[in-house]
Amino acid sequence: MTTPEPVITVGNLEMGYGNFVLMSDLTFTVNRGDVFIIMGGSGCGKSTLLKILVGLKPPSKGQVLHGDVNFWHTDAETRESIQRRFGILYQSGALWSSMTLAENIALPLEQYTKLKPDQIREVVALKLALVGLAGFEDFYPSEISGGMKKRAGLARAMALDPDILFFDEPSAGLDPVSSRLLDDLILELRASLNTTIVIVTHELASIFAIGNNSVFLDVEKRTMTASGDPSKLLAAPPNPNVHKFLTRGENQHA
Amino acid sequence: MMSTREQSVPPDSRIHIDRYDTDTLVIRLSGVWKLDLELPSTASVIREIESQQPVRGVILEDKGISGWDSGLLTFLVKIVEHCSTAGIEVTGNALPEGVRRLLAMARAVPARAGGKKEGRREPFLPRVGSQALSFWRSTLETAEFVGEAAIAFARMVRGRATFRRSDLALLLHECGGQALPIVSLISLLVGLILGFVGAIQLRLFGAEVFVADIVAIAMVRVMGAVMTGIIMAGRTGAAFAAQIGTMQVNEEIDALKTMGISPVEFLVLPRMIALIVMMPLLCAYADLMGILGGFIVGVGMLGINPIEYLNRTQEALTLTYFWIGLFHSLVFGVLVALASCLRGMQCGRSASDVGSAATRAVVSSIVAIIVATAIITFLCEVLNI
Numbered sequence: 001m002t003t004p005e006p007v008i009t010v011g012n013l014e015m016g017y018g019n020f021v022l023m024s025d026l027t028f029t030v031n032r033g034d035v036f037i038i039m040g041g042s043g044c045g046k047s048t049l050l051k052i053l054v055g056l057k058p059p060s061k062g063q064v065l066h067g068d069v070n071f072w073h074t075d076a077e078t079r080e081s082i083q084r085r086f087g088i089l090y091q092s093g094a095l096w097s098s099m100t101l102a103e104n105i106a107l108p109l110e111q112y113t114k115l116k117p118d119q120i121r122e123v124v125a126l127k128l129a130l131v132g133l134a135g136f137e138d139f140y141p142s143e144i145s146g147g148m149k150k151r152a153g154l155a156r157a158m159a160l161d162p163d164i165l166f167f168d169e170p171s172a173g174l175d176p177v178s179s180r181l182l183d184d185l186i187l188e189l190r191a192s193l194n195t196t197i198v199i200v201t202h203e204l205a206s207i208f209a210i211g212n213n214s215v216f217l218d219v220e221k222r223t224m225t226a227s228g229d230p231s232k233l234l235a236a237p238p239n240p241n242v243h244k245f246l247t248r249g250e251n252q253h254a
Numbered sequence: 255m256m257s258t259r260e261q262s263v264p265p266d267s268r269i270h271i272d273r274y275d276t277d278t279l280v281i282r283l284s285g286v287w288k289l290d291l292e293l294p295s296t297a298s299v300i301r302e303i304e305s306q307q308p309v310r311g312v313i314l315e316d317k318g319i320s321g322w323d324s325g326l327l328t329f330l331v332k333i334v335e336h337c338s339t340a341g342i343e344v345t346g347n348a349l350p351e352g353v354r355r356l357l358a359m360a361r362a363v364p365a366r367a368g369g370k371k372e373g374r375r376e377p378f379l380p381r382v383g384s385q386a387l388s389f390w391r392s393t394l395e396t397a398e399f400v401g402e403a404a405i406a407f408a409r410m411v412r413g414r415a416t417f418r419r420s421d422l423a424l425l426l427h428e429c430g431g432q433a434l435p436i437v438s439l440i441s442l443l444v445g446l447i448l449g450f451v452g453a454i455q456l457r458l459f460g461a462e463v464f465v466a467d468i469v470a471i472a473m474v475r476v477m478g479a480v481m482t483g484i485i486m487a488g489r490t491g492a493a494f495a496a497q498i499g500t501m502q503v504n505e506e507i508d509a510l511k512t513m514g515i516s517p518v519e520f521l522v523l524p525r526m527i528a529l530i531v532m533m534p535l536l537c538a539y540a541d542l543m544g545i546l547g548g549f550i551v552g553v554g555m556l557g558i559n560p561i562e563y564l565n566r567t568q569e570a571l572t573l574t575y576f577w578i579g580l581f582h583s584l585v586f587g588v589l590v591a592l593a594s595c596l597r598g599m600q601c602g603r604s605a606s607d608v609g610s611a612a613t614r615a616v617v618s619s620i621v622a623i624i625v626a627t628a629i630i631t632f633l634c635e636v637l638n639i
Contacts, residue, residue: 097606098606115289119328122331123289125328126324126331127324129331129360129361130356132362132363133363134364135367142604161289188355188359192351193352193356
């Protein structure tokens with residue numbers, strides 16, 4: 001068994017808006033190759049935590065280490081170079097509506113690589129083919145379905161062959177079959193590329209199907225109250241709130 | 255018999271092609287295959303495959319690949335696609351597992367036929383036809399919208415329109431009080447410009463004092479209203495179109511419709527009332543600021559006595575001019591409100607559509623203002639007022 005290699009280490013993190021403390025004392029580690037789930041009820045701060053991890057919002061207190069770099073205390077240039085190793089799939093896909101799918105995927109390649117236009121076209125075609133959208137290069141986001149937007153967003157997130165992929169509610173707005181297909185895609189990417197994957201979700205089916213590590217944000221206690229493999233947390237819940245969440249509030253007397 | 259050829263390509267990625275038997279080639283890959291490196295072209299490999307006819311099979315092998323990313327995948331996808339088109343069987347069992355899995359993923363769903371839109375330009379006549387139809391549809395939509403707005407206004411007069419009074423109060427504040435700084439600045443500057451331009455010409459005849467007449471008549475009769483209209487088109491019209499457009503994107507307008515609430519009454523009517531009420535007031539204020547601008551030039555630059563300047567202004571102005579100016583502004587208020595709300599309601603369902611709606615609102619409002627000014631000026635001439 002190989003020793004886990006930490007890629008993100010969160011220590012004593014506190015997050016909030018103004019004087020309002022949303023969550024405090026968050027301490028956890030995401031290891032290379034993990035499919036790490038950030039879970040919790042609505043309004044607990046899952047998306048805010050994701051924003052802190054990817055550099056969109058600074059924490060109130062505490063630290064986030066990407067590798068051994070203190071992400072929020074390093075200089076802007078280093079932070080940007082770390083961010084370039086991220087791929088992020090936003091809840092709505094967040095495709096740029098005035099650009100075609102090909103242009104959406106090509107933009108980061110044009111910005112951060114020295115590839116020639118025909119090489120960029122090849123990479124774009126590959127990324128779209130990987131998410132099952134081969135031939136959709138010239139479509140605009142408004143011309144495709146919600147599930148396809150998510151997959152196109154994933155293709156864009158993978159444009160620069162990221163080390164870490166972040167997903168914000170990937171199943172939101174998808175039918176169960178599309179949601180399952182997206183989960184399969186995530187697992188396949190992880191198996192093929194050994195990409196570390198961090199997912200914000202409260203979809204139990206996805207949590208148990210793909211997660212191998214997690215943190216549970218407790219909206220009542222305003223801190224994390226569990227971490228580890230979601231299936232193990234279900235088998236031996238460390239507290240009633242985790243049990244309630246992982247069983248959708250059913251079997252509360254079990 | 256076995257032939258061996260080796261291509262050396264900088265810096266590390268290498269291709270080694272062997273003929274395995276009479277009709278099978280083995281392509282062995284080694285080194286680092288990453289996008290940011292100078293990778294070998296597939297053209298040479300494809301040439302090699304074609305020159306070695308007849309080839310019925312290609313075996314792809316890992317001969318020590320020490321690093322890879324999308325660079326290797328794009329390379330392999332091209333070779334596999336070429337072979338598949340040429341009916342050559344490709345085996346990649348000896349490639350790294352991740353590469354094999356991703357190649358399978360990339361080829362799992364066939365490319366959508368006809369997905370690419372390049373070269374699908376419509377011929378000239380159908381384009382003219384569809385433009386004409388689209389213009390006709392747009393004209394009908396505009397007429398329908400104006401009709402609905404008129405009905406909503408009539409319902410409001412009878413006290414039966416559905417809208418929130420608090421929304422109206424907020425809109426009155428946004429259209430009125432919040433617009434004062436920009437209206438002050440622009441009107442003062444327009445007054446100054448009119449004063450300067452007039453002064454240069456009048457000085458030739460020693461009639462500088464008449465600069466007060468030029469500024470007062472121009473501002474009060476038309477310029478105050480036109481400048482206020484253009485400011486409101488750019489400031490408030492764009493905001494109205496963006497607000498309603500965003501509501502269209504978020505399906506808020508659909509929600510109003512399904513609840514039986516008329517979006518025209520709920521959204522357009524308060525905006526129209528706010529502009530109809532505020533535009534004449536802003537226009538009167540702009541007139542005053544313009545006259546102040548002229549006063550600054552007349553008194554400060556031309557040395558006209560302040561009392562004399564004010565007397566000339568008073569003599570030059572009549573109530574008719576003032577009413578004509580206010581009439582202009584009232585018409586502009588209706589036009590800006592209708593044009594901007596119409597563009598907002600016609601907005602598509604994406605972020606860029608909201609931007610287009612705001613732009614179209616400003617353009618339509620300004621065009622409507624200029625056309626209306628021309629018509630009113632012509633009517634005043636005909637009526638001799």
